[in-house]
Amino acid sequence: MEQFLTQFFNVSLMLEAWPIVSRGLLMTLLLCVVVVPLGFAGGLMVALLGTVEHRWVRWPLVVYVDFFRAIPPLVLLIVIHSGLPFAGIRFSPFASVCLAFFLNNSAYYGEILRAGIDSIGKGQVDAARSTGLNALQAQIYVVLPQAIRNVLPDLVSNTVEVVKLTSLASVVAFHELLYSAEMARSITYNASPIVMAAGLYILMLWPVVRMLSRFEHRISS
Amino acid sequence: MSYGMLEVLKGIDLSVAQRELVFIIGPSGSGKSTLLRCCNRLEDPNAGTIIVDGDEVTARRVDLNKLRQRIGMVFQQFNLYPHLTARANVTLALRKVRGLSRRDADETADAALDRVGLIDKAQSYPAELSGGQQQRVAIARALALEPKIMLFDEPTSALDPELVGDVLTVMRELKDAGMTMLVVSHEMRFARSAADRVIFMDKGVIVEEGPPTRLFKRPKQKRTRDFLRQVEH
Numbered sequence: 001m002e003q004f005l006t007q008f009f010n011v012s013l014m015l016e017a018w019p020i021v022s023r024g025l026l027m028t029l030l031l032c033v034v035v036v037p038l039g040f041a042g043g044l045m046v047a048l049l050g051t052v053e054h055r056w057v058r059w060p061l062v063v064y065v066d067f068f069r070a071i072p073p074l075v076l077l078i079v080i081h082s083g084l085p086f087a088g089i090r091f092s093p094f095a096s097v098c099l100a101f102f103l104n105n106s107a108y109y110g111e112i113l114r115a116g117i118d119s120i121g122k123g124q125v126d127a128a129r130s131t132g133l134n135a136l137q138a139q140i141y142v143v144l145p146q147a148i149r150n151v152l153p154d155l156v157s158n159t160v161e162v163v164k165l166t167s168l169a170s171v172v173a174f175h176e177l178l179y180s181a182e183m184a185r186s187i188t189y190n191a192s193p194i195v196m197a198a199g200l201y202i203l204m205l206w207p208v209v210r211m212l213s214r215f216e217h218r219i220s221s
Numbered sequence: 222m223s224y225g226m227l228e229v230l231k232g233i234d235l236s237v238a239q240r241e242l243v244f245i246i247g248p249s250g251s252g253k254s255t256l257l258r259c260c261n262r263l264e265d266p267n268a269g270t271i272i273v274d275g276d277e278v279t280a281r282r283v284d285l286n287k288l289r290q291r292i293g294m295v296f297q298q299f300n301l302y303p304h305l306t307a308r309a310n311v312t313l314a315l316r317k318v319r320g321l322s323r324r325d326a327d328e329t330a331d332a333a334l335d336r337v338g339l340i341d342k343a344q345s346y347p348a349e350l351s352g353g354q355q356q357r358v359a360i361a362r363a364l365a366l367e368p369k370i371m372l373f374d375e376p377t378s379a380l381d382p383e384l385v386g387d388v389l390t391v392m393r394e395l396k397d398a399g400m401t402m403l404v405v406s407h408e409m410r411f412a413r414s415a416a417d418r419v420i421f422m423d424k425g426v427i428v429e430e431g432p433p434t435r436l437f438k439r440p441k442q443k444r445t446r447d448f449l450r451q452v453e454h
Contacts, residue, residue, distance in 0.1 A: 125264055127300035129360075131314035131366060132290040141313055145304050 010192040017184035017193040024180025025200055031094075031166045031176055034100040036159055042102055043109020048139055050114045067105035074168050076100045081172040081187040097166075105162055112154045116147030153216050160205055165206070167201075177201070226404045227261060230255055230266070231425045237370070239413040242402045244412040244433070247422035248448060253405040256422070261285075261292040262405065274369045291362030299355040301347040307358045308343040309333060319366070333361040337391050352386030357391055364395075369451045371395065373404040411453060413437060421445045 004092070049061050081096035089097065120143050128138035148155070170179035181197035230252045232339055234276040237243050245253045259265040259349045261286060276288055292358045307338060311330035321329065331401050334340045338355040347355050356376055363371060373392065377385045389411050396402060396415055405410070412419055418429040421442070429442045440446045 012438055033400075104422070121298075121300075122299040123296060123298050124302065127294075127296060127362075128259055130263065130289055130292070130294040130317040132364065133314060134286050134287045141317060142302050147303075149304070 006190075008191050008195050011189050013188055014196045017181070017196065019186065020184050021177070021193055021196055024175055024177040025195070027175050027180075028163075028166055028177040030197075031097065031169060031174075032113050032163050034098060035105065035166065036162055038102050039105025039162065040100065040109050040155075042106025043111075046106050047113035047117055047215045048136070049115060051109075051135070051139060065107045065110055068103045069111070071104075073100060073104045073165055074171065076104060077168055077172060084179075093169065093172040096172050097169040097174055101162070101165075106159075106195055108158055109155070112151050112158060113147060115154070116151035119141055119150045120146050138148025153212060153219070155209075156208065156212050160208055163205060164201070176214070191220045229304055230259070233269075233425075233427060234428065237401060237403060239401055240399045241417045242396050242404065242415055244416035244419045245403065245405045246407065246409070246412065246419060247428075251422045252425040253422050254374050257294075257374050257403060257405055260370075261289050261294055262296075262373055283311075286318065290314070290366045291364065292371045293360075293368035293371040294357050294379065295356070295363055295371065295373045295376045296401075297378050299347070299352070299359045299360075299379070301355050301359055303347050306344050306346055307339065307350070307361075310347070310358055311362045314362070315365055329365050330361070333365040334358070336364060336394075337361045338387075338418070341416070351384055352380045355388045356388050360388075360391055360395075370401040370403065373402065373406065374399065375405055375407070377406060401426060409437070421448065423448070 039126075046061065046065060050058055052058070077096060077100040080091060080100050081093065084091065117139070124142050124146070125138050127137075128142040129135070132143065166176060167178040169176045170182065173179065177197050177200060181193040184193035185191060233252075233256060235256075245256065247253050255264055260273065260278065266279060269279065270307070273288070273292055277283065278285075278288060301307075302313070305313065305363045307332050308327065311333055312321075312323075312326040315326040315329055316323065318439060319326075330344060331340060334343055335361050339354060339357055339361065342350060342358070347358070350358065357418075360376075362369075376392070379390050380388065381392075385408070389408065389438075392402070392404070393415055404412075404416070407416045416433045418430060419436045421428045421436065421440075421444075423444050427438065428441060429445045436445070437449065439448060
């Protein structure tokens with residue numbers, strides 16, 4: 001028991017590792033602040049383009065969304081960071097992560113938003129267009145506000161997924177939370193920094209997950 | 222006008238004079254709504270010409286969004302924006318299309334809401350209003366843009382019977398104020414008292430038309446007679 005505690009819950013080691021791990025935490029937060037809005041904006045674009053009925057818009061969009069939903073984000077990240085240099089295209093770890101997440105997230109957020117848009121009756125667009133709003137205005141002022149409200153739980157739970165997936169950035173040596181904790185572990189030969197990182201992830205996301213559950217419960221009842 | 226292989230409207234020839242209230246009746250699937258929706262090109266006719274207030278709606282390069290502001294439309298299902306208050310429903314186009322300031326738009330909206338007798342509901346959301354009130358807000362939303370013609374697509378069909386009267390009252394006031402109106406509806410009593418002309422449509426063509434007194438009392442066509450007999454009771 002004693003050994004278990006020193007191996008996993010060594011408080012003095014945690015304190016020692018805190019400067020490194022806290023910097024990692026900051027980088028993870030920074031990553032989220034960049035990647036989530038970027039992905040959401042991309043998703044909005046995907047969803048809005050999805051309302052265009054022209055086949056030269058529709059088909060490329062289907063291919064884009066299917067491709068980036070099917071490819072594992074870790075594989076995508078490694079292709080961008082370690083594959084593209086062979087074609088002479090080189091991205092920093094941060095840029096690689098941003099690009100990979102943008103491609104992946106815009107497809108996922110896009111599909112969620114599209115489901116939201118589909119849930120709004122066609123009469124809403126008819127009414128908006130009949131008063132002179134153009135197609136984009138009808139979407140922005142009439143359809144999207146209702147659509148987003150309808151799929152809010154899905155958007156939030158996708159965002160939780162995205163935050164968790166930022167730990168993938170450790171693979172391309174981006175110094176985020178998991179990478180920093182792993183570094184501290186390899187210096188100290190002790191798992192406590194990893195446990196601390198796990199604790200920090202849970203601390204960040206648990207309130208969100210709890211709120212989501214309550215919200216979904218309220219909707220279903 | 223056709224959907225795929227199915228031709229919905231064929232060879233409709235109809236002109237509506239200024240200040241005229243033209244009433245369109247006919248069995249479901251006869252193309253009444255489609256005819257109305259072609260007038261502001263919510264449906265695109267694949268042949269033919271539609272002219273509203275001197276402008277060809279069906280022209281290739283026409284500024285539809287500008288033109289649509291002069292053609293008000295009221296829908297069977299009201300189609301109010303549920304996330305906006307009654308006033309915001311009316312101001313949306315005023316602000317985003319007309320470019321009015323919030324203050325001017327609010328003023329115009331309140332005048333329109335007053336006209337349909339709902340100024341005290343300006344801050345209410347559609348869900349807090351009865352069907353009849355919602356439809357009147359929808360009328361105000363169209364009126365606020367000062368249209369030259371109003372299209373009514375079965376405006377009372379989704380209403381409980383006791384709420385129909387309020388909407389018809391507003392429509393009659395519009396008629397008295399000189400609005401040009403094209404109304405698709407089954408309210409025969411209203412047609413009798415308010416319409417200048419009644420058109421009976423079936424299977425995509427105009428079967429018969431005339432002043433309400435004549436058409437209802439002495440329909441010339443057998444199809445018209447059959448339809449009227451079915452509706453009367």
